[in-house]
Amino acid sequence: MKLRNLLQLVAAIVRWSGYLRTVRIVTRQLHWLLSLVALFFAGCDRPPSNATSPTVASYAVRGVLQSADATKGRAVIAHEEIPGYMVAMTMEFTAVQPAELAGLVPGDVLTFELRVTEQESRITQVKKVGHTTPPATIATEDATGTAPGCGAGG
Numbered sequence: 001m002k003l004r005n006l007l008q009l010v011a012a013i014v015r016w017s018g019y020l021r022t023v024r025i026v027t028r029q030l031h032w033l034l035s036l037v038a039l040f041f042a043g044c045d046r047p048p049s050n051a052t053s054p055t056v057a058s059y060a061v062r063g064v065l066q067s068a069d070a071t072k073g074r075a076v077i078a079h080e081e082i083p084g085y086m087v088a089m090t091m092e093f094t095a096v097q098p099a100e101l102a103g104l105v106p107g108d109v110l111t112f113e114l115r116v117t118e119q120e121s122r123i124t125q126v127k128k129v130g131h132t133t134p135p136a137t138i139a140t141e142d143a144t145g146t147a148p149g150c151g152a153g154g
């Protein structure tokens with residue numbers, strides 16, 4: 001009687017550990033499968049190099065145009081402080097649509113929307129709201145783009 005109980009106990013333990021091992025194997029396989037699925041979706045999510053990724057933040061900005069290249073869609077703008085993102089500085093921006101920069105001349109006072117994604121920042125909704133002569137530069141602490149928040153520039 002006692003021996004049988006002992007054997008049953010041993011059998012139960014063996015069964016339990018076997019069950020645990022099975023769970024561990026299933027978990028490991030599940031984990032592997034999930035990793036594969038995650039990898040697949042991550043791969044699908046990655047946009048082609050030229051596509052725009054989802055905007056993570058956008059800011060209404062005001063600044064004075066220093067120079068613009070409507071062909072390349074680039075503009076150097078002395079922008080005012082962008083609260084929570086950038087101090088005032090002179091820096092180069094890339095327009096979502098290069099044509100938005102057409103007709104603009106140095107000294108134009110602009111308002112625009114700065115759209116920031118995980119990869120880059122771009123400007124859009126560029127509007128001329130005035131003009132100053134000569135182009136006013138905004139006092140900067142660092143115009144080289146190394147200030148906090150300027151790493152997102154593309």
Ligand SMILES: [Cu+2]
Binds near residue numbers: 150
């Ligand atoms: Cu800046």
